[in-house]
Amino acid sequence: MAERSISAKETVRDQPNASQFLLNVSNLRLYFKTTKGVVQAVDNVSFSLGRRRSLAVLGESGCGKTSLARAILRLLPRNIHTFSGEIVLDGVDLMKLDEERFRREIRWRKLSFVPQAAMNALNPVLRVGYQVAEPLIVHFGLDRDEAFKRAEEVARVVGLPVDFLNRYAFELSGGMRQRAIIAMALITRPELIILDEPTSALDVLTQANIMNSLKKIKQEFDVTYILITHDIATSSELADEVLVMYAGQLVEHSPAARFYKTPAHPYAQKLMASVPTLREDKTLEFIPGQPPSLINPPKGCRFAQRCPYRFERCAEDPPAFSLDGGGVARCWLLAR
Amino acid sequence: MMGFWAVFAELRRHPSAMVGLVIIFLLLVMSIYAVIRIPYSEAVRLWRAGEVVWLENPRNAAPKWYNWFGAGLPETIKIETAAAERTEERVGESTKRVTYRLAFDFPYKRFPQELALFFTSTYTTVPPQLVLSWRTPDGREIPLGTRTVRGVERYVLSGDSTLLRRLGRAPEESLFSDPKNPEQALSGRYELVMDVYTFEPGASLSAKFIVYGRVYGWAGTDHLRRDLSIGLLWGAPIAVAFGFTAAVGIALIQFILSGIGAWFGGALDILIDRLTELRMILPLLPILILVGMLWSRSIWVILATLLMYGSIGGYKTYRAMFLQAREAPYIEAAKAYGAGNFRIVFRYLLPRLIPVLIPSFVLAIPDYVFLEASLAVLGIGDPILPTWGKIINDAYSMGAHFKGLYYWLLEPAALLMITGLGFAMIGFTLDRIFNPRLRSL
Amino acid sequence: MLENLKRLFSYFSVRSFLLLFTVVVAIYLIIIIANMGGYMDKIKESEIMEQVYNTVRGNPALQRLSPSELRAILDKQIEIAKRQAGLDKPFITRSLEYLIRGITLNFGRAEQMTSDSGSNQVRLILLERLPHTLLLWGTADLLVFFVSVFFALALSRRYGSFIDRLSVSLAPLSTPPVWFYGILLILLFASFLRLLPYGGFVDAPPPSTTLAYVLSVIKHMILPVLSVFIALIFSSLYSWRTFFLIYSSEDYVEMAKAKGLSSRAIERRYILRPTLPPIVTSFAMMMISLWMGGIVTETVFAWPGLGRLLYDAIQHVDTPVIVGSNVIYGYLLAITVLLLDFLYAALDPRVRLGGARRS
Secondary structure (H helix, E strand, O other): OOOOOOOOOOOOOOOOOOOOEEEEEEEEEEEEEEOOEEEEEEEEEEEEEEOOOOEEEEOOOOOOHHHHHHHHHOOOOOOEEEEEEEEEEOOEEHHHOOHHHHHHHHEOOOEEEEOOOOOOOOOOOOEHHHHHHHHHHHHHOOOHHHHHHHHHHHHHHHOOOHHHHHOEHHHOOHHHHHHHHHHHHHOOOOOEEEEEOOOOOOOHHHHHHHHHHHHHHHHHOOOEEEEEEOOHHHHHHHOOEEEEEEOOEEEEEEEHHHHHHOOOOHHHHHHHHOOOOOOOOOOOOOOOOOOOOOOOOOOOOOOHHHOOOOOHHHHOOOOOEEOOOOOEEOOHHHHO | OOOHHHHHHHHHOOHHHHHHHHHHHHHHHHHHHHHHHOOHHHHHHHHHOOHHHHOOOOOOOEOHHHHHHOOOOOEOEEEEHHHOEEEEEEOOOOOEEEEEEEEEEEOOOOOOOEEEEEEEEEOOOOOOEEEEEEEOOOOOEEEEEEEEOOOEEEEEHHHOHHHHHHHOOOHHHHOOEEOOEEEEEOOEEEEEEEEEEEOOOOOEEEEEEEEEOOEOOOOOEOOOOOEHHHHHHHHHHHHHHHHHHHHHHHHHHHHHHHHHHHHHOOHHHHHHHHHHHHHHHOOHHHHHHHHHHHOOOOHHHHHHHHHHHHHOOOHHHHHHHHHHHHOOHHHHHHHHOOOOHHHHHHHHHHHHHHHHHHHHHHHHHHHHHHHHHHHHHHOOOOOOOOOHHHHHHHHHHOOHHHHOOHHHHHHHHHHHHHHHHHHHHHHHHHHHHHOHHHHOO | OHHHHHHHHHHHHHHHHHHHHHHHHHHHHHHHHHHHOOHHHHHHHHHHHHHHHHHHHHOHHHOOOOHHHHHHHHHHHHHHHHHHHOOOOOHHHHHHHHHHHHHOOOOOEOOOOOOOOOOOEHHHHHHHHHHHHHHHHHHHHHHHHHHHHHHHHHHHHOOOOHHHHHHHHOHHHHOOOHHHHHHHHHHHHHHHOOOOOOOOOOOOOOOOOHHHHHHHHHHHHHHHHHHHHHHHHHHHHHHHHHHHHHHHOOHHHHHHHHOOOOHHHHHHHHHHHHHHHHHHHHHHHHHHHHHHHHHHHHHHHOOOOHHHHHHHHHHHOOHHHHHHHHHHHHHHHHHHHHHHHHHHHHHOHHHHOOOOOOO
16 A cells, blocks of 8 residues: 655544545535526535545536536635535535635645646646645645655656656646646545546547556555546546436436446436447437526426436435445436 | 627626717717818818917917806907997098097906007008007096007007006006006906097098907917817817727728738748837837928828838737637638638628727727827927817927916817727727626636 | 756847847838938938038148139039949948948937037937936836736736726726826926926936935936826736736636645746736837837926937937937837847746647
8 A cells, every 4th residue: 555645744633533434425505606597506415435435427518517526626616606515524524614724734635636638737837847746845845855756756656757847838748738737636645536527638548548547546545536527438447436417416326336237317327328338239329308407407306308217206306215236316216 | 799789788888988988979079060160171271370360369368267267367358449439520621530439348357468459541641640548447547659550550559668668567457457456457447548630531540459368268279379179179080080090090901911911821920920020129109200300291191101000010919810710610611611712701700800809999099199199299290280289289389387378288188188088998898898708707 | 957048048049130130120111211301311411521521621722712613622522422422323222331320320410419428429419318218217117017017916816896896997097198197297296286397307407416416316207207107007907907817717727726825826826927928028018119108208308318309309300310219219129129028938938948849
């Protein structure tokens, strides 16, 4: 097992024993104010995530998975309408921390973030190496030389040639930049790393390379991923558990092994049916229609309109039903 | 791309833009009024004519509305012999004496600025003579001397040094001063008594007596007695026309040339870079001065030079936009379905670019207005046109700021400022509306 | 580090060279314009005439002749001299010589004006006035730059607040040029309130002690610098606050926040630093228009700089000085462009590393 946190500056935990779950999200709501109305981006989502159980969050664009990530990371825009619930990370309720405590104790110490490769997440006028080393300087007070040494170590881990650290972002290709960002996210050995579509803007070859690096990191370091993606195929490489979101709600959360073979929720089933497989000959399906608007979501099950198994009960919002083999899904079909 | 009415509706939400629109509207009304009321040739004639046209105006008079603030400045009073009390008497064989009593009320405490008599006499060989005397409201009589009048003459009493020596004080003051309060004027009814002696039958003399006030019109007068309101009024259409034409001209030229450049690309790129640099180095104002000194100061030449200057640079913004727009997928799509180049350019490219063009175009207009004013202030302005800059130039070189003639400087300055503000307010608001990166904030 | 400096140096040299080329073209254009009015020829001619007069007058053998004979000899000599000097050659060749003159600021003698030291060499007159212009506008530029960057950054933090909306709505106040506010300030502070001088460089007679002299100059600088400040501050605040706002919404700024950097650090390294290059460019444009606007402003304030010189030259119709002023302004602008280009390169690695070394 690789090293854990670097310095002795541990945070005070709310509970004396570390809970068995790394992350406990309860009744998370995130609504935005827009000129057209209130967008219910994340509507009453609850789930728990164990340590070293990496989670893939799947769903179409606009289903709220990115908003979920931003809620946990507290990277929120100005137009918030509602932001409530509980997010307990390693025993600490993040929602109860003020901004300054959150910044000092949580950001990049317990929790880090790998954005989409398409984003220009690197400062164009600072050297890449500096940006990778920066969290160590800021959070742990390391001096530059020490921090740069660590940056070199972590660069090797992610497969980034060390002399690239001396360069600027524009000198690196997309794949290299993403590696640098992963290195940056890893350098403080956080417990949870949230990755938002980390490979979707890259070509297939680079995608595969980076997925391999991520797998290696997962095996060698004591880190838990939350991987947000719409690419079901690549998610299967890293996920231990899968969470499916639809129209701002959680519709299924189950162990990966079971999910990829037999998803429980009709929407999840449709999703899996739309993925081409190498060895079978299957007709690809698509789901007709569009997800409902998040401004005035319909009452009852939000997928009912597009669901082939729709029946009268679906007019009522389904609760989460436990599944055999672990996990939950919100569908009345499971009530029987 | 927003439609015209959508833009207008958007503008309505910003109060500063609405104020700007009101200002521009008023400016246009003023311009149209100026052009209709005093046609161009008339305005030029009036403005460049020397004192002859303006002789009956006071010099450097303040605007009439100064008196609303209790300045108590006298207005100009004109009395003519034709309207005055007249008595005739035969004195000798062919000598006739006609006595005119030019009476007027002077209700002011401040002294008039100047006193002048304009005579017209008709005679064959012997010119008429006259004896002048002055009657104050408190009954004093002051003799003013005699004169012989030949033809059309102007007698400026206040400039008569003999009279000054005799009275011991400037005539316009001593004739009006209150004995009890010598620094103030005595208000009341005054009389200028003219005894006109004619020595021939048929000879006659008519006169106009002008007591020059210290206020005139709604704008005052300048050192050449010109009514400033004409200059100020006409400054509006000139300023707007110049600014607008320059802005449109330069924008068009740059637009077209950068479109051509973007179309051909390649080596033209380097040329454009160097040209833009050249334009940055060429000092615009000194060159305009050079042209004005060595060639011609006419406003058309200045405009032409400005257009030439503007056409050699400033492509970068438009070029970047053109290139971007050219690669846009819908352009490719249009080409794919067989749209001709012309159609692509006009229906697809141009509308994309107009929203970015318009704010900078509107904001450029006041810059050119002030450029023309700068040239005028330096003395290189168009010599015949009445522009606001020229008025400021006159005022400044005549030391208006030393002499406390604030209105002379402030009126054209205020008009320039308001014009500039009007366009700028609209322009800045348009920039806020059209700037795509700002909209997402 | 050394690698960096070397690269910066080579960038600088390339830029200077290109700029020099452009400067030469600019001066050439100025010369052509001047000579369209026949002026460069006239300068040459008057030099020739002066030379010939001096030679003839200095020749004792010719003293005895009658005026008309003297005149005939003079004219003949002038003709010969002119032909020797090539004044009858085509324009292209003449213009090249004038170009060299232009570049070296050799414009002969002023027609009526003299420098303070008594010389009427145009070059000396120009160079004498240069420091005053640099002092005034240099100070004003720096003041406006630092104050507006500081406040624009503060404003961008308070987007949508009252003070932000107020300063945005005041932006149009920057439309009038500097001299306009100059006149208003003079009316207010010099004419009406009698607090500050109407203009000029220093009190007349100038104070004897150095300290008093410096203070007097500063007193005379207050109104001009204030006019520059008022004229430029609103639009600078608006543009740079807009820049900062746009650049604060960049993804890397959000990453910096996610990384847990303090707002101070984010502002300095992630907002200010990347925005400086475009700010420097926009500042360059501002400085250029300031040099131009300075002409009328110096006139209004009777500040003894190049601008005032140009105005005086117009009044006296002293054309060599006018042409010379054009050239020196060209140089001034070129140096401004060069300095700011250099600053831009130092701040933006994308420029000085010239094109990505993609890996």
